Structures are given as C-alpha cells and as structure tokens.
Amino acid sequence: MGAQVSDTDIFISYSREDRARAHDFARALTDRGLKVWWDAALHSGETFDEVIEAQLKAAKAVLVLWSPRSVKSRWVRAEATLADRRNKLIPVIIELCDRPIIFELAHTIDLAHWHGDGDDPAWQTFLGDLMRLARPEASEAALYPSRKHISIGVEEGRSVGLPDYAQVDDDEEEYQPTQFINWRSNTAQSHWLLQPSADVPEMQYVIGPEGLKIGRGQSADVVLRDSQISRNHCMVMLKEDELHVVDLNSTNGTFVDEERIGGEAVLPVGSTLRVGSILLVHQLRESDSA
Secondary structure, eight states: OOOOOTTOOEEEEOOGGGHHHHHHHHHHHHHTTOOEEOGGGOOTTSOHHHHHHHHHHHOSEEEEEEOTTGGGOHHHHHHHHHHHHTTOEEEEESSOOOOOGGGTTSOOEEOTTOSSOTTOHHHHHHHHHHHHHHOTTOOHHHHSTTOOOOOEEOOOOOOOOOOTTOOOOOOOOOOOOOOOOOOOOSSSEEEEEEEOOSSSOOEEEEOOTTOEEEESSTTSSEEOOOTTSOSSOEEEEEETTEEEEEEOSOSSOEEETTEEOSSEEEOOTTOEEEETTEEEEEEEEETTTO
16 A cells, blocks of 8 residues: 555544644644645545554554534444444544544544644643653653643542532542642742632642643643543643633533633632532632732
C-alpha cells in the first residue's frame, strides 16, 4: 500500500465538508509533536479504503469530529464504531449536532468554540485525554509546561441530595492522594475554595495564577473522590480579580448556588460551588493571614 502506519499517534475522522476544522486540529496536534494522519495524507495511486483502514487500526487514538455533516457520514460512523471497539475513541463536538445514538453516552468534549487557543480549558482537557491514549508515557509537565501542578487528595464530601438525573461516572481510576503544594499570593487578598464538613477537617484550596482543574482523575489539580464527579469536571480561574468556573463537559454538571451552569459562570465571593456531592465555598482572605 505504500503507507507507513507503525508510528501513527492520531487518526482524524471527519466529514469532507469540515476539512478546514480538521486541518486546524491536525496542525495543532502536530505542533505538539504528535504524528497525525488524516486523508489529506493520501497519495495518488493508493487504494483509498485499504489505506484508511490500515491507518485507523494502527493509530493509538482516533479523533472523531462530530458535526451535522459527519453524523450523516457512513464513513465517519464506521470509523467511530471501529475505534470504540478498540477502546481508542476520542470524540469531539466541533458544531452543535445530535450524535448517533450509540455514541450519546460516550464522554465527548465540546470544542465548537475552539479556534486554536492553547490555553482554553476545554482544549486542555481534550489534549489530556488524547495524550493519555497516544502518548501515555508523556508527563503532565510536558503536556502543560506553564502549569504548576497541584494535586490534592481529599475525603468524600457530604451528600447534598443529588438530582434524579445524576449518574455514576463509571470510568473509575485508582485513588492516589498526593501532597498539597502551597502557593502564596503576592497581592493583598487571595481567592480560596473551602470544603466544609462536620466529619473531616476543612479542606482549603487557594486559586493560583494558573487556576485549578477539579476532577476525579489524577491529571486534575484538585482530586476529589466522588463517583458523581468526572475525571476532568470543571476549571476554576481568575479573570480580572473575579473567580470564574468552567464546566468541562462533565457527566452530572457543575452548580453555582444550586444552579447548573452552562459553559462558564462567575463564582461570586460567598457562593457555593457543587461538583458531584461535594460543596466548595468561595472565600476571599487576606494573603498574609492565609
């Protein structure tokens, strides 16, 4: 066939009408040092379906770009099905659409808004999922070279009465609590998230300049052990001295004062952030006393 497949990291499955978006993903991932294959790499004289099948099977991860066009494509559906069977499917929404019903329950990151911003929280979550399949040996430091990693192990939070639609995120990982790394603010006041509980000492998380990613997976900055929390659940960050929270396409949603947020929302001082069954209260503290 003439195509080299042994070192393929990422296979991109997409509709021809979404070629420009596929090119954006291919270029961004190639810039990360990944070996990306998409059908733009086909050479004249190669047997179309044989090359695609070989590349699809050889790739370590298969990136499927869902859009109103790709959901109608028999090729994209077939490629997604094969990738799912081989446990290497990474689906992404690039435009609002109804995914094929068999993929509705698959964890899918919404990147419809993404156009190349490397600091976008949803992009970083997607990249982390992709790297764990394509380059499992890669360190978190290599993935996020500018981030000061803060991973915190905590006890389970108290139940607050989950809504009826709450689901158990069954992609469970072994829980490995690690040390809390302190960060001290150079400003007069610091933003904190506090986990109140009558059963365990209050857990305290300071929001540093890189923000905090909250989730159940070990790639999160704040690791919370709760089956209703997704591996990468939400991101908390500072914007012009306000605290913002971004839901990272979590299974059960992110709540501010018991209102489910859609995408990004302000987290006012004194308000309560809920992820799964765990409550976190936003407080402002004097940096010296903190």
